Amino acid sequence: xxxxxxxxxxxxxxxxxxxxxxxxxxxxxxxxxxxxxxxxxxxxxxxxxxxxxxxxxxxxxxxxxxxxxxxxxxxxxxxxxxxxxxxxxxxxxxxxxxxxxxxxxxxxxxxxxxxxxxxxxxxxxxxxxxxxxxxxxxxxxxxxxxxxxxxxxxxxxxxxxxxxxxxxxxxxxxxxxxxxxxxxxxxxxxx
Numbered sequence: 001x002x003x004x005x006x007x008x009x010x011x012x013x014x015x016x017x018x019x020x021x022x023x024x025x026x027x028x029x030x031x032x033x034x035x036x037x038x039x040x041x042x043x044x045x046x047x048x049x050x051x052x053x054x055x056x057x058x059x060x061x062x063x064x065x066x067x068x069x070x071x072x073x074x075x076x077x078x079x080x081x082x083x084x085x086x087x088x089x090x091x092x093x094x095x096x097x098x099x100x101x102x103x104x105x106x107x108x109x110x111x112x113x114x115x116x117x118x119x120x121x122x123x124x125x126x127x128x129x130x131x132x133x134x135x136x137x138x139x140x141x142x143x144x145x146x147x148x149x150x151x152x153x154x155x156x157x158x159x160x161x162x163x164x165x166x167x168x169x170x171x172x173x174x175x176x177x178x179x180x181x182x183x184x185x186x187x188x189x190x191x
Contacts, residue, residue, distance in 0.1 A: 017165045024153035024160060029146050033062060033170055035070075037141035038118050040174040043086070045072050045112040046187045048164035057159040059084070059112065060168050064147040065155065067095075072112055073154075074161060086114040086125055094139040098125045098132060109166070111184040117174040129184035131177060 017025070027033070035041045045059045063069040071087050089095040098114065113126040121138035124131050151168060152161050166187065175183075 019152040019161060019163050019165055021162070022160055024150055026148040026150040026153075028148050030149075032172065033149050034144035035116070035142075035172075036144060039172065040116060040118050042113060042115045042169075042171040042173065042175040043070065043072055044167075044169040044171070044175075044183065045084075046109065046166040046168070047112070048109050048166070049074055050162050050164070057161040058154050059151065059161060059163065059165070061150045061154055062145065062147055063087075063089070063155055064145040066091075069143055069145045069147055071154070072114065074163075084110070084112045084125070084127065086123070088116070088123070088137065088140045088143060090141045090143060092141065094141070096123065096135055096137055096140060098123055098135045109188055109190070111187050113175070113180050113183070115174050115180070126177075126180045126184070128188060129181040131180075 017023075043060060047059050058071045058073040060072040061069075063071050068089050068091050070089075073085050073087070086098045087095060111126070111128050114123065115126070116123050116137060118137075121136055123135040123137040124133075126132070147155060149170070151165060152163070153159065
C-alpha cells in the first residue's frame with residue numbers, strides 16, 4: 001500500500017514497479033543504448049498509465065540536456081492518458097515525433113513500441129500491436145549521447161511520470177510487425 005501523497009494505493013498482483021511523485025530508475029550510458037545514423041533499432045515499453053499524468057513526461061528517456069537522443073512519452077487525450085509519442089533528435093537539431101495510432105483507457109496495460117528502419121528511412125509507432133502511419137526519419141542521423149537511459153523521468157528536467165512499470169527493452173535491430181504483435185499479445189494476456 002503506497003497511499004502517501006502522490007502515490008497510488010494498489011494491489012500488486014504481478015512483478016512490476018510502481019512509480020509515483022518522484023520515483024524513477026536509470027541505467028548508465030552504454031554504447032548498446034546509442035544508435036548511429038545507419039543503426040536500425042526498436043524501443044518497447046510495457047506500462048499501465050494512471051490518470052495522474054504529467055503530459056509529455058516519459059516512460060523511457062535517453063535525451064541529454066540539449067534534447068538530443070530519444071524518448072517515449074505519454075500524451076493526454078480528452079479523458080486521461082490516451083496515447084504515447086516518440087521523439088528522436090540528433091546533434092543538428094533535426095527532430096521528428098510520432099504519435100501512437102490508437103488510444104486506450106486509463107489503467108489499461110499498454111504495449112508501446114517504436115521501430116526505426118534505417119534502410120527504408122522509416123519510423124513506425126505501435127500501440128498494443130496496432131501500427132501508425134510511417135514517418136520519414138531520413139533527416140535524423142546520429143542519436144548517440146552520454147546521457148543515462150531513464151525510466152519514469154525526463155533527465156535532469158524533473159518531470160516524473162506516475163505509472164506501473166512492467167518492462168522495457170531496447171533492440172539494436174528493427175522488430176517485425178509480427179514480433180511486435182506477439183509481444184503485445186503476450187503482455188496484454190497477462191493483463
